[in-house]
Amino acid sequence: MGEIEIELRVNEAVTRSTVPPRLTLADFLRERCGLTGTHLGCEHGVCGACTVLLDGDAVRSCLVFAVQADGHDVTTIEGLDGPDGSLSPVQQAFRDHHGLQCGFCTPGFVVTAEAFLRDNPDPTDDQIREAVSGNLCRCTGYQGILAALRAAADAVET
Amino acid sequence: MTPATAGLDGAAGRYTGSRVHRVEDPRLLRGRGTFVDDVVRPRMLHACFVRSPFARARLGAVDATEALALPGVHAVFTAADLNPGVHEAWYTSMGKDVPDTPRPPLAEGEARFVGDPVALVVASDRYVAEDAVELVDVDYDPLPALVDYHDGPQADALVHERYAGNVAGSLGAPCPDDLAAVFASAAHDVSVTIHQQAYAPVPLETRGIIVEWSGEELTVWAATQAPHEVRMFLARLLGVAEHQVRVIMRDTGGAFGQKVLPMREDMCVALAARLLPAPVKWIEDRRENLMAAGMSRHEHGDLRMGFDGDGRVVGAYIDHTQDVGAYPTPWPVGTAAAVGMLFPGPYRVPRAGFRTTSVFSNTSGRTAYRGPWQFESVAREVLLDIAARRMGIDPAEVRRRNLLRRDELPCTNPNGMPYSDISPAETFEQALAMLDYDAFRRQQAEAREHGRHLGVGTCTYVEPTTTGMAYYGTEGATIRIEPTGTVNVYVSGGSTGNSLETAVVQLTADALGVDLADVRTVQGDTAVTPFGAGTGGSRSGSMLAGAVAETAGVLRERIVAIAAHLLEASPDDIELGESRAQVRGTPAAAVPLAKIADVAYFAPAKLPDGVPAGLEASGRHHARNPMIWANATHVCTCEVDVTTGAVRLLRYIVSEDCGPMINPSVVEGQIAGGTVQGIGGALFEHLAYDEDGNPLTTTFMDYLLPTATEVPAIEYGHVETPGPGPGGFKGVGEGGAIGAPPAVVNAVADALAPFGVEITRLPLTPATIVELIEGAR
Known part of the structure; x- marks a missing residue:
């Protein structure tokens, strides 16, 4: 080959x-x-x-x-993190809202969220759910992830 | 000098009980975690299994000629190569004296399910290993298979020849005559059979292991909940001493019971490593995980419950039968007894009995899964709703009349479970109040008039956590306050998303009166951490709290003695906080922990008499209770589209009593994760086989996990009844997965009540719901 x-x-x-x-x-x-x-x-x-x-x-x-x-x-x-290892706003939102547990699915969610929020800075809750519905998480029941995206979006908005 | 703060009033509770940020997060969020597949060893080889494509087949010759000719292939091992290497293969949690079920590393003589490992290929990389798997020619002679465990006792096919009727074992007794008489004379005698489908833990990270044999030491990197059990099991397996084996785990990507014990593939890789010149890695792929990493939940119960004219329970009986597949892990018979013993649940049940039977089938073996006994709640709670409708009493009212009240506790249920420190009536009322149950009933009635079908369902359960028995009965911690005053705390590990690093850091910081940032924890490396049974049975919170308290107490006393000596004060007047010691009420008289450590290590002559040099200690907590009880109520509302069968969950409330919380965010995360797994089990997930025993759900296109668009927002209520263990903490890891399935089923059944539908089979897929409605019309 x-x-x-x-x-x-x-x-x-x-x-x-x-x-x-x-x-x-x-x-x-x-x-x-x-x-x-x-x-x-x-x-x-x-x-x-x-x-x-x-x-x-x-x-x-x-x-x-x-x-x-x-x-x-x-x-x-x-x-995605800063040169000094600081968390990006999306990563920080995941931390602030208990958006991860085992952390295995987390990189996929964070990368997905970064692209989504860049393209949709002012999403509705339903749009947020839809945006991450192609990523599976088995630990969090998605509660903290959805809260993290909401918070990250709201922070961008202000 | 730093001014003293008002907060400097002793160690208790500064961090414990608060929503501190997780210490695991920075590395995980930045992609810098270390999962087993991230570990690379020099000259490492890669393993891949040849697996049976037949549910049952006699195994003939294995021809590996072509595979071995492929460049990059190092070896193809068969049962004849690996299986004789087994010295002992028993789990510490079970002991070696249980009548264990068979567990050969590779299939020997007969393949017993689709996915049964038949040979192990080892190659220079995973791609080549997979190529070579295709080239291994196995001579299979297909045999009739027993696919459905319901047929087990009557089937001609035997999964294992020495188990007549395919029965792995049975405990309990048929319904005794006097109990049958209670049912016969009851005002309402309700019999129903409830079936639960097979589903599985499905961690996002599959199983995996790396084994490196140096000739004297075996080093293992594993995705596991219990690194010390991996060490003990593999040492026994290979006939080497426990201290020759080192098991390391850092990050494990979820487990939920599936990674609590090493399984057959792990045995194979360990055995192969001793025959190979280099380390070997095996990472399971998703197809293998859904085909061969185990099945859970597949069971049914013939239930009978009697009620008096007021809807009060007079007796309860469950005849439980569970599918254990071909190779269960561990021995499944004993653990199934919990289904029977817990069947009475948090209710006042004067008489009860149970029988449980474990039946083999030619499918993936049964494994532990978050609340392995949860069928007791599925069976009881679904039955209670069915009974309530038959009696014409609201299901909430039936529960209210039967729930144990605080003044009736402690008490022992009629199957022998000694309940204490629980609050089922309180969580029930709190959850219903959060919903406003009566308002929902009005809303439901109104919606029905407009052709919309809303429903509400509840589940209240009690759960034994933190078993204090045998292997699980103790937990150790080592704390080293380093010469600079920073702290490392060493515990056994096994954290698989359950935030054990954060919890241990919180507890240690409080116990020593140091800042959170000054504490780090080392977990999951058996070379440096004390023995512990790992994560399982909702034990870690309580046991680790005990271990930290035991160890930190010794150090605290030593710190106080040194500080008192340096400050020329009485030890009774010293208080610790914010990483320093000070004389109570005299902020100027303070000494930082760094200074105390400096003296302890580098100036031992300045230590008071009788205080040893250094600030290091090990301690071990010994659980004093056979278990610590937790309880919760789940309440779910839904709307069912009676045309499409789609279920939309509207509100989801969990009122939980896990005692005081070490970290409420972690507690709620555990509840949410378990609840959504339970929702998956009620509505979507099904590890299905066709009638020939071919698995039908070996991808995530077929095995449907809940996604962000299906889950409701989960609302939490907390009742705090301290348990009898350290800090009053109770376990909380499993409960969500116990309470959710019955709450969801009952909500759907309530929505469909106008059709006269009774739900007795899971999962509630749209097709199932439409079928039920059409059947009732």
């Missing part, structure tokens, strides 16, 4: 690699880049734990091949 050279930006750093065509973007990020914050909960595109931003859009990195990201811009959960 021939390997393919790719070059992409991962969290703003130019990254070059030679990868087998079947390597998923999720595995590329986790194994080649050491960015293990992107989690694999189902590997068939339903749970959303592996969500990353591809050119700014939230995508499931288990359903994208690394070669498809060639020439593109990828942002993972590790790229």
Whole structure:
């Protein structure tokens, strides 16, 4: 199986690699880049734990091949906090509202929320529910997650 | 010098009881957690299982020639390679003397469910391992399978040859004649059979383990609730000493019972590691998790309850039968007794009895799941609503007439459970008041006139938490106040989302009078943490509080002695707070903990007589009670679309008594998580098989978990009755998953009451609901 050279930006750093065509973007990020914050909960595109931003859009990195990201811009959960490790407003809202427990689904929710709130700065509660309905959480019953998104949205608004 | 603050009045309660931020959050929110799949070891190999595609088949030859020829493949192990390596395979919680059910690492002679591990492939990476799995040629000779446990006793097929009638075991007795006579003479004799479908814990992180054998030491990274049990179990399995095994877990992505014990795959990986030249990692994929990581909840009960003319219970009996699949973990018979013993619930039940039977099937094995006995509540609470409607009394009123009142406690239920420190009548009334039950009934009546079908359902239960028995009976803590005055507290670990790091840091900060930021905790590494049974049975809050109190008490005394000596004051006048010690009422006379630590480590000559150098201590809490009781009431309202069968939950209220709360946000998070799992079980989740034993729900497209669009906002009420253990704390991890299914079922049944529908089977999918309505029309 021939390997393919790719070059992409991962969290703003130019990254070059030679990868087998079947390597998923999720595995590329986790194994080649050491960015293990992107989690694999189902590997068939339903749970959303592996969500990353591809050119700014939230995508499931288990359903994208690394070669498809060639020439593109990828942002993972590790790229969202400040350079000093400070939490982004969305991350802080999750912390303030008990929006995570085991933390396995959390990176996917946070990345999804970042993209959603960027595009919908003034969402209704129903829109918030809809926006994260493609991400599964098994610990929180979604209560803290929904509260966190509401708070993050309200903070942006003011 | 820092001015003294008004808050400097002793250690109690500064953090405990408040909604402090979780200490786990910063790393998890930034993607810097360490889950088992994040761990990489030098030269690490990857494992993948060959699994049976048949529910039951005789196993012939395994031909691995082609697989072994694939570049990157290191080994293909069969039962003949791995299984003889087993020294002992029993769980500490059960002991070695129970009549345990079979548990071979790889299937031997016969495959017993679809997903049964038959061979283990080890390769340089997971992709190659999966390729090689496809190339392993197993000679299967399919046999007739027993798929539905209901057929077990009559089936020709035997899941395990030495278990006649496929019965793994039975406890209790058939309904005795005198109890039957009570039913026969009761004003209302209500019999009903209630069935619950198979569903599962489904943590978002699947199972996983890395095993590294150095020749002298086995190091294991595991997704687990109980690192010390993984260590003990694997040491026995491999015939090595416990102290030669080190188990490490940092972050585990949910567990809910599924990761409380090592299972067959973990055994295989550990056995294989000793035959390999390098560490080996196995990470389960979701298909395997839904196919082979275990099943729970699949059971039914033939129930009978008698009532007098006023709707008061005169007797109760449950004949319970549960599916235990092919390879249950652990031995399932003893734990099932809890279903029978708790069936009377928080009610005044003068006479009762039970029988429970565990039946094998050719499906995934039964595992523990959050409130493993919760069928007692499903059965009782659904039956109570059915009985209430048959008697023509409001279901809330039936409960009100039968709930145990505070003045009747403590008391022992007729099946032998010794209730104490509970408040079922109080949580019930609080939850109904939060809803405004009477107003809802008016709203419901009005809605019915407009063709809309609203319903309300409740569930009130009592739950034994924090068992004090045997393996679970003690918990240790080591606290090191380091030379700079910062604090590390070491406990066994097993936190899987339940915020045990935060809880331990809160408790320790208060116990030592130090700032929260000065305390860190180390958990989940058996090399440095004292033994503990991990997370399970809603035990961690109480047990860790006891362990911290026991240990911190010793250090507190030492700190006070040193401070008194340095400040030339009486120890009785020293108070601790904000990481320093001061003389009561004399803010200027204070010494920071950092200074005390400095003296303790670097200037031992300055210590008072009899005080040892250093500020380190270990202590162990010993539970004095067989269990600590908690209780709650769930109230749910819903609207059912009688055309589509869709259920929309409107309000969801939980009034819980878990005693004082260490952190209300954590408590409410546990309640919400469990409740939504229970809602999933009532409405969506079903680990289904076809009649040939093929699993039908091996993806999240088929196995439906609740999402953010299906869950209601959960409202919390708290009643605080202190329990008999440390701090009065009680367990709260499991209850949500116990109370929710019956509350939801009862709400739907209440909505459909005008149709004369009785609900006795779960889950309540739209198709099921439409069928029920059409059947009744």
